[in-house]
Amino acid sequence: MSTLRTLGFHHITMVSRDARRTIDFYGRLLGLGLVKRTVNFDDPSAYHLYFGDETGRPGSILTFFEWRDAGQGRWGAGGVHHLALTVSTPEAQLKWKRRLTDAGVPVTGPLDRGYFKSLYFSDPDGQILEIATRGPGYDFDEPADALGAELVMPAEERLPTGRDEGEIAATTWPDPVPEVTADMRLDGIHHISAITDDLDANGAFYEEALGLRLVKKTVNQDDGKTRHFFWAHYEDGVVTPGSSMTLFDWSNTTVRARPGAGQTHHIAFRAKDAEEQVAWREHLVGMGLRVSDILDRSYFESIYFRAPDGLLVEIATDGPGFAIDEPVESLGQALKLPDWLEPSRDEVERALVPID
Numbered sequence: 001m002s003t004l005r006t007l008g009f010h011h012i013t014m015v016s017r018d019a020r021r022t023i024d025f026y027g028r029l030l031g032l033g034l035v036k037r038t039v040n041f042d043d044p045s046a047y048h049l050y051f052g053d054e055t056g057r058p059g060s061i062l063t064f065f066e067w068r069d070a071g072q073g074r075w076g077a078g079g080v081h082h083l084a085l086t087v088s089t090p091e092a093q094l095k096w097k098r099r100l101t102d103a104g105v106p107v108t109g110p111l112d113r114g115y116f117k118s119l120y121f122s123d124p125d126g127q128i129l130e131i132a133t134r135g136p137g138y139d140f141d142e143p144a145d146a147l148g149a150e151l152v153m154p155a156e157e158r159l160p161t162g163r164d165e166g167e168i169a170a171t172t173w174p175d176p177v178p179e180v181t182a183d184m185r186l187d188g189i190h191h192i193s194a195i196t197d198d199l200d201a202n203g204a205f206y207e208e209a210l211g212l213r214l215v216k217k218t219v220n221q222d223d224g225k226t227r228h229f230f231w232a233h234y235e236d237g238v239v240t241p242g243s244s245m246t247l248f249d250w251s252n253t254t255v256r257a258r259p260g261a262g263q264t265h266h267i268a269f270r271a272k273d274a275e276e277q278v279a280w281r282e283h284l285v286g287m288g289l290r291v292s293d294i295l296d297r298s299y300f301e302s303i304y305f306r307a308p309d310g311l312l313v314e315i316a317t318d319g320p321g322f323a324i325d326e327p328v329e330s331l332g333q334a335l336k337l338p339d340w341l342e343p344s345r346d347e348v349e350r351a352l353v354p355i356d
């Protein structure tokens with residue numbers, strides 16, 4: 001067991017075919033802040049957009065590469081199935097259902113998962129999103145100090161055969177929701193759910209490589225035959241918000257995730273600082289993993305490696321953060337480039353489709 005323990009997610013990076021459309025969806029419709037507009041440091045012809053809370057706190061960050069010619073991605077083993085964002089209450093969640101539905105976005109739910117309630121929809125590129133309530137929490141059906149110890153089967157009324165789909169579909173907020181009100185604020189990543197073809201090997205990887213702990217052993221509540229296990233930063237009976245990595249068990253499947261639009265490119269976990277990042281790298285190399293050098297991403301430092309099922313994983317430092325090259329008040333308004341790309345700014349800007 002690792003002595004290093006990540007506190008949870010730093011960011012998730014997805015693929016967009018149209019940056020302007022992505023800004024409209026995540027910025028205007030979902031109310032997230034655009035905290036940085038820059039380019040992909042490995043491919044400066046592509047925008048790299050960062051959304052998050054006011055300062056782009058680790059755990060609140062959703063990022064997109066704009067690849068206008070990207071083919072359509074598909075989920076499968078070695079890929080992310082969906083990303084869940086946090087909402088404070090079931091009432092606020094219902095307001096989201098009404099706001100999204102009125103905007104023409106098809107929504108499923110709210111479904112009662114026991115430990116939280118879930119609403120599902122897709123972004124314009126096809127990335128599956130969820131809005132999940134903060135609680136009641138994983139100790140809903142097992143003791144807080146012994147989470148993940150036993151297989152816990154969902155109650156019959158939470159499975160497709162036991163729930164009233166008609167009533168769920170009809171449940172929504174009674175009034176239109178033209179503005180994202182304070183109570184509706186999406187407060188960072190709730191969980192990320194991936195599909196794996198080897199639950200045991202990949203679960204062991206998240207425990208050993210990242211120091212996460214098993215907090216729920218159950219089955220997919222939409223498909224009772226599929227094992228669904230949850231890992232998180234879990235200490236002294238407390239699960240840290242924004243740290244839940246869940247895996248669906250697709251043993252022996254031949255369906256592999258296909259990279260592309262509407263798919264997650266990679267997921268990133270938190271390292272405290274540059275010193276801890278060095279320790280993370282040594283730890284991962286010591287496990288026999290192929291790990292990238294420590295790369296300077298301007299706003300954080302990163303290392304990259306792969307889970308056994310192929311999912312690309314990053315560890316990123318909490319600092320220095322997005323205010324390093326522009327004031328907090330105007331984050332995301334101007335195109336920012338790393339120093340080594342500044343001399344070719346004209347060329348870089350000419351290659352990008354304007355988004356204002």
Ligand SMILES: [Fe+2]
Nearest residue numbers: 082084130193
């Ligand atoms: Fe989920």
Ligand SMILES: [Fe+2]
Nearest residue numbers: 013266268314
């Ligand atoms: Fe990243």
